[in-house]
Amino acid sequence: MTDLFSKFDPLIQQRETLLSTGVTDPFNLVMERVESPTVAICNGRRTILLGTYNYMGMTFDPDVIAAGKKALDEFGSGTTGSRVLNGTYGGHKAVEQALKDFYGMDHAMVFSTGYQANLGIISTIAGKEDYIILDIDSHASIYDGCALGNAQIVPFRHNDLDALEKRLKRVPEGAGKLVVLEGVYSMMGDVAPLKEMVRVSKENGAMVLVDEAHSMGFIGEHGRGVAEAQGVIDDVDFIIGTFSKSVGTVGGFCVSNHPKFEILRLVCRPYVFTASLPPSVVATAATSIRKLMDSAGKRAHLWENSKRLHAGLRQLGFTLGTDEPQSAIIAVIMPDLEKGAAMWEALLNEGLYVNLARPPATPANMTLLRCSLCALHTDDQVGEILGMFTAAGRATGCIS
Numbered sequence: 001m002t003d004l005f006s007k008f009d010p011l012i013q014q015r016e017t018l019l020s021t022g023v024t025d026p027f028n029l030v031m032e033r034v035e036s037p038t039v040a041i042c043n044g045r046r047t048i049l050l051g052t053y054n055y056m057g058m059t060f061d062p063d064v065i066a067a068g069k070k071a072l073d074e075f076g077s078g079t080t081g082s083r084v085l086n087g088t089y090g091g092h093k094a095v096e097q098a099l100k101d102f103y104g105m106d107h108a109m110v111f112s113t114g115y116q117a118n119l120g121i122i123s124t125i126a127g128k129e130d131y132i133i134l135d136i137d138s139h140a141s142i143y144d145g146c147a148l149g150n151a152q153i154v155p156f157r158h159n160d161l162d163a164l165e166k167r168l169k170r171v172p173e174g175a176g177k178l179v180v181l182e183g184v185y186s187m188m189g190d191v192a193p194l195k196e197m198v199r200v201s202k203e204n205g206a207m208v209l210v211d212e213a214h215s216m217g218f219i220g221e222h223g224r225g226v227a228e229a230q231g232v233i234d235d236v237d238f239i240i241g242t243f244s245k246s247v248g249t250v251g252g253f254c255v256s257n258h259p260k261f262e263i264l265r266l267v268c269r270p271y272v273f274t275a276s277l278p279p280s281v282v283a284t285a286a287t288s289i290r291k292l293m294d295s296a297g298k299r300a301h302l303w304e305n306s307k308r309l310h311a312g313l314r315q316l317g318f319t320l321g322t323d324e325p326q327s328a329i330i331a332v333i334m335p336d337l338e339k340g341a342a343m344w345e346a347l348l349n350e351g352l353y354v355n356l357a358r359p360p361a362t363p364a365n366m367t368l369l370r371c372s373l374c375a376l377h378t379d380d381q382v383g384e385i386l387g388m389f390t391a392a393g394r395a396t397g398c399i400s
């Protein structure tokens with residue numbers, strides 16, 4: 001018998017080598033208690049959270065929590081059914097209406113996760129004779145959406161406008177084309193040149209899908225994302241998003257003005273063949289989305305936090321993923337996995353949680369300490385965070 005697990009041997013070996021150094025397992029941390037969007041208890045210690053996607057700090061919002069509790073009491077713990085059977089409650093329609101209002105779009109379709117939204121929309125709209133032209137650094141859910149469908153896949157170099165244009169021009173005349181982009185790329189925290197990319201896509205007859213998972217709620221005047229900030233939201237055919245980041249719960253969605261959009265509810269398998277979100281989740285999401293419409297003050301504070309952390313880390317001598325802060329994600333580039341894990345652990349011991357990211361999730365085989373800020377991080381907390389980076393950086397020899 002061939003052991004089907006033998007393909008994982010190199011990874012098992014790498015993991016064992018890392019853990020044999022005595023370093024805490026960076027992928028197995030337990031949040032023992034979560035006190036707020038910015039503080040948890042880990043290993044019995046107060047820990048500032050700098051690695052969550054809780055950009056707008058909605059997880060403990062009193063209105064959001066009250067809406068969830070009310071829905072739990074009134075509608076029970078789950079729907080036990082697909083959206084197309086018994087799984088559409090008033091709450092599902094209400095959250096879709098909140099999304100339509102938030103984006104000013106005609107249609108909104110809610111999935112059980114953002115992962116499933118990409119899986120479903122991409123695999124359903126791009127068929128056998130069609131082409132998907134996508135940024136090579138696209139999220140795993142975008143690649144998996146491509147893998148689930150039958151279209152031809154054409155990747156282009158990250159954020160490279162010329163490369164996108166060349167690929168578009170090579171697609172056979174008359175073939176359907178879908179360009180897939182992200183607003184903010186989650187590993188390095190960099191933003192796509194959507195204005196130019198959407199223009200080039202349209203000039204070459206392509207439809208455009210933008211995943212705004214890491215920009216919703218924060219970027220753009222109304223928090224609609226990078227497409228809004230760069231003035232091209234009306235030219236984007238499909239926006240994909242998630243409730244697991246700024247919205248502060250779980251779920252995914254697609255919004256669109258396409259006149260035939262509603263047919264997707266009958267043909268999109270990751271929408272049809274899975275249970276719908278629990279009533280409490282859609283109630284928290286709807287409340288959160290409506291509050292995000294009116295959060296300009298929080299957006300401004302989050303930008304301040306992002307700029308201050310970026311400048312402070314740079315001044316300390318860390319190498320960062322972007323020259324300027326472009327989003328709420330700041331990636332600190334580590335020389336290798338061993339150093340990255342040591343720095344991650346030293347920060348944890350100081351009382352700071354960040355995300356350790358490593359290949360294959362990262363571009364160019366980099367090891368990253370990904371910091372993601374929250375609108376509810378206080379000025380004092382940002383100061384504390386910089387102090388912790390100073391101490392951990394010196395202890396591990398990452399900075400002098």
Ligand SMILES: Cc1ncc(COP(=O)(O)O)c(C=O)c1O
Pocket residue numbers: 113114115116118139141182186211213214242243244250251252
């Ligand atoms: C760009 C992007 N799209 C989609 C997703 C999936 O979101 P969800 O957590 O809702 O499955 C993520 C999650 O990290 C993401 O970064």
